[in-house]
Each structure stands twice: as structure tokens, then as C-alpha cells.
Amino acid sequence: METADVIALVALVVAVASGIVSWRARVDAKRSADAAERSATADEAALAEQRREAQERRDAEAEAARPKPDLRVERPEQDDRYVLRNRGTGRATGVTITDAGPAGLARRLPVDVTLEPGQGHEFLLLGSWQTDRATEVWARWDGQDEPVALDVP
The missing domain is CATH 2.60.40 (Immunoglobulin-like)
Known part of the structure; x- marks a missing residue:
């Protein structure tokens, strides 16, 4: 095997390794994006629930403060x-x-x-x-x- 063949073989190994690392990074990025999307959806739902509870609390306080006959x-x-x-x-x-x-x-x-x-x-x-x-x-x-x-x- 000549020097050029060794260099070509090393270049091939490096290229394949780079491809594997790149593919793995892409898979991890996709997982991360999916997790971020699920987290954002959960945060939006939690925020909507907090707003609903706060509105119910304000309504109950307003009703309690409203003058009523007895x-x-x-x-x-x-x-x-x-x-x-x-x-x-x-x-x-x-x-x-x-x-x-x-x-x-x-x-x-x-x-x-x-x-x-x-x-x-x-x-x-x-x-x-x-x-x-x-x-x-x-x-x-x-x-x-x-x-x-x-x-x-």
C-alpha cells in the first residue's frame, strides 16, 4: 500500500466519522426541538389555566364585595x-x-x-x-x- 492509499483511507474514515457525528447531531437536534415544542405547549396550557383561575378568583372577590340584601x-x-x-x-x-x-x-x-x-x-x-x-x-x-x-x- 502506498502513501497515497493510506492518506485516502484515512480521509475516508474521517469523512465517514464526520457523517456519523453529523447524523447523530441532527437526530439530537430533532429530539431537542420536539421536547421544546412539547414544553412550550405545556407552558401555554399552564398559563391559560392560571389565567382562568385568576379570573375566577377576581369574579368571586367581586361577587363577595358586591352589596347584597340579607x-x-x-x-x-x-x-x-x-x-x-x-x-x-x-x-x-x-x-x-x-x-x-x-x-x-x-x-x-x-x-x-x-x-x-x-x-x-x-x-x-x-x-x-x-x-x-x-x-x-x-x-x-x-x-x-x-x-x-x-x-x-
């Missing part, structure tokens, strides 16, 4: 007079007692009244020898379409 029945004296009072922080409009026990035993029930915070509406709940006084009244107001039970003290 209706209660009070009995200021031990007679037949009662007061439907708004103990909440917001105005209650369209307040109506829809059921106050047996018919004919309630007087001056609120019908479509507005109660500011702290304001009350006086009404009468009567009892009789045959019928006990109501233990609850049912009321609805704007924003509360389904009547809710309010305990009578």
Missing part, C-alpha cells in the same frame, strides 16, 4: 308585630312575602317594597285558638326569584 324577621316586642328587616349591605327591591302561614292570620305583609340596608317593614302575624302562629314566612325579592324561608322568632 332579610331577617325580627320581633321587637312580645306581641303580634314583626319587622322584616334588611340586615345586608345592599338594597332589596321587589320584596314580597309570598306565604305567611294560614290565610287570614297575617296583616300588612310587604308586597313589592324596597328595603334599604337597616330598613324594615312592620307586619302582623296572628295566632288563634285553633292555629298556631307561623314559624316561618316565605319571601322573594329581585335577584331571588325562588321564595326562601325566613325564620320567625
Whole structure:
């Protein structure tokens, strides 16, 4: 074997080795690119989830801070007079007692009244020898379409 043949053989080995290294680098680069793409997709999903949770938190805080009515029945004296009072922080409009026990035993029930915070509406709940006084009244107001039970003290 002559010197030129040895040099050609070494050049061939170096070229093949370079090709293998180049091919391996390309495969690794492809894997790296795929991993980066998966990571970016996961990051985008995580960011979207964080934004959704933050919006839900802001909405819940806004709802909690929003003034709301809180209706209660009070009995200021031990007679037949009662007061439907708004103990909440917001105005209650369209307040109506829809059921106050047996018919004919309630007087001056609120019908479509507005109660500011702290304001009350006086009404009468009567009892009789045959019928006990109501233990609850049912009321609805704007924003509360389904009547809710309010305990009578």
C-alpha cells in the first residue's frame, strides 16, 4: 500500500466519522426541538389555566364585595308585630312575602317594597285558638326569584 492509499483511507474514515457525528447531531437536534415544542405547549396550557383561575378568583372577590340584601324577621316586642328587616349591605327591591302561614292570620305583609340596608317593614302575624302562629314566612325579592324561608322568632 502506498502513501497515497493510506492518506485516502484515512480521509475516508474521517469523512465517514464526520457523517456519523453529523447524523447523530441532527437526530439530537430533532429530539431537542420536539421536547421544546412539547414544553412550550405545556407552558401555554399552564398559563391559560392560571389565567382562568385568576379570573375566577377576581369574579368571586367581586361577587363577595358586591352589596347584597340579607332579610331577617325580627320581633321587637312580645306581641303580634314583626319587622322584616334588611340586615345586608345592599338594597332589596321587589320584596314580597309570598306565604305567611294560614290565610287570614297575617296583616300588612310587604308586597313589592324596597328595603334599604337597616330598613324594615312592620307586619302582623296572628295566632288563634285553633292555629298556631307561623314559624316561618316565605319571601322573594329581585335577584331571588325562588321564595326562601325566613325564620320567625
